[in-house]
Amino acid sequence: MKNVGRPSHKQDTQQEPPSQQDEHSSANNHTYHAWNVYVFAIVAAMGSLIFGYDAGLISGAELYLKKDFSLNPIEEELVVSATLIGGIFGAAISGKLSDAISRKWSLVAVGITFIVGAVLTTFAPNLVLFMAFRILVGFCIGVASMVTPVYITEISSSSKRGLMVTFSKLALTASIPIAYGVDLAIAHAGWGWRPMFIVECIPGIMLAVGMLFVPHTPRWLASKDRWEKASAVLERIAGPEKDKEMHSIRKALTAGKHTSIRELFFTPLRMALVVGIGLAIFQQVIGDGAISYYAPTIFKFAGFTLPSGDILATIVTTIDSVVATIVALFLIDRLGRRPLLLISLIGITSTLAAMGIIFLFGASHTRGYLILICLLVYIFAYGIGIGPIFALMCSEIFPTRLRGSGVSISFCLNWVATLLVSITFLSLIKHLGNSLTYWLYGVLAVAAIVFCWFLVPETKGKNLEQIEEYWENGRHWQQ
Missing domain, CATH: 1.20.1250.20 (MFS general substrate transporter like domains)
Known part of the structure; x- marks a missing residue:
């Protein structure tokens, strides 16, 4: 990357303090x-x-x-x-x-x-x-x-x-x-x-x-030394905060102008990759793919044998997922990432444990309705937390110069985990039974809670450059 963060003399001389009229216009x-x-x-x-x-x-x-x-x-x-x-x-x-x-x-x-x-x-x-x-x-x-x-x-x-x-x-x-x-x-x-x-x-x-x-x-744009265009875009999306944002971007890119993917493995930034990969894998191995793809099958296991069972499973789980995501929209910048992650994973763990216990009992209408309740709680807990937060945190924890590589690695492993869960679920049910299968996912959910508690930082309200400094400072926020 050449001359990152070095503005031309022409750019510097053109910067003037905003007039009162300009400030009034920006506010409006x-x-x-x-x-x-x-x-x-x-x-x-x-x-x-x-x-x-x-x-x-x-x-x-x-x-x-x-x-x-x-x-x-x-x-x-x-x-x-x-x-x-x-x-x-x-x-x-x-x-x-x-x-x-x-x-x-x-x-x-x-x-x-x-x-x-x-x-x-x-x-x-x-x-x-x-x-x-x-x-x-x-x-x-x-x-x-x-x-x-x-x-x-x-x-x-x-x-x-x-x-x-x-x-x-x-x-x-x-x-x-x-x-x-x-x-x-x-x-x-x-x-x-x-x-x-x-x-x-x-x-x-x-x-x-x-x-x-x-x-x-x-x-x-800034990473490609197209500073004037970057400034113009910031004017459209940041308004009065443009200069502050531009300063943060310039500072971060200047400090990391010699970029290599090795930074993700051999510098303090490797912890960002650990968090990204951990969230990517845990998002799937706690059983989401199995629950999503095989909801109709789970309904049948639970005792719903009506011809409309598949349609019922599809409608109910989809509505539940949409509602959960809408709730997450309003909470994610208020409560923060960590609280929602932990609440989500605790709900998922409890639900998986309960499903394992319920499947120990013989088929009945009561068991069917209890499984349905657990399924809805699982989907809702997933939808307000680790479901959307994985993509959000992966896209914000890596520095600009390495964001493409870091997010790509994380998402690639997320897709691998999705594939593995989807193709192994029915085999696990066949060889371990319903109860042990859901308890296995539950154990992995407990591991996810421990992982998030000790390693995942709270990024609410932090700009992307502050998050980069957090990793470079040995996982400490700069005061």
């Missing part, structure tokens, strides 16, 4: 600057929407795919897991990609490639090509899952960063029932599975076109 435009951030965050959240929409879509299309391609059980699992496989590779390269071509153009490229993947999937003539195109779609989702929270983090103020990034999680959860609705409408019309996938082009278009009209993040 403060709401305008705030609304800019909201608009940019909503547009970028389309990157999360494509993830949720695709997850909901495949649930409705699965029965048609099974019939048309004559899927055996292994092939059926591969169809569901194809996007997870693609997601691992997408997350792995997302850091380098977003550092090289910017967060903005990465999401534009994701939108365009997602559209291509949706069209190719729609017209796939056989199972092999269908799987290949689904991996391509998963690749796009993997890139978007990492770049979306990073973009939103880098344009948000420290006081609103939690709200903004959590909004992308809301876009993900809220898009799932939208996909269900589209699937039901197409199924009711008798059109089969192909139209379900062509409709995926719509969120892809929304992402690709929308990102054309938002700015680059000021921190990415």
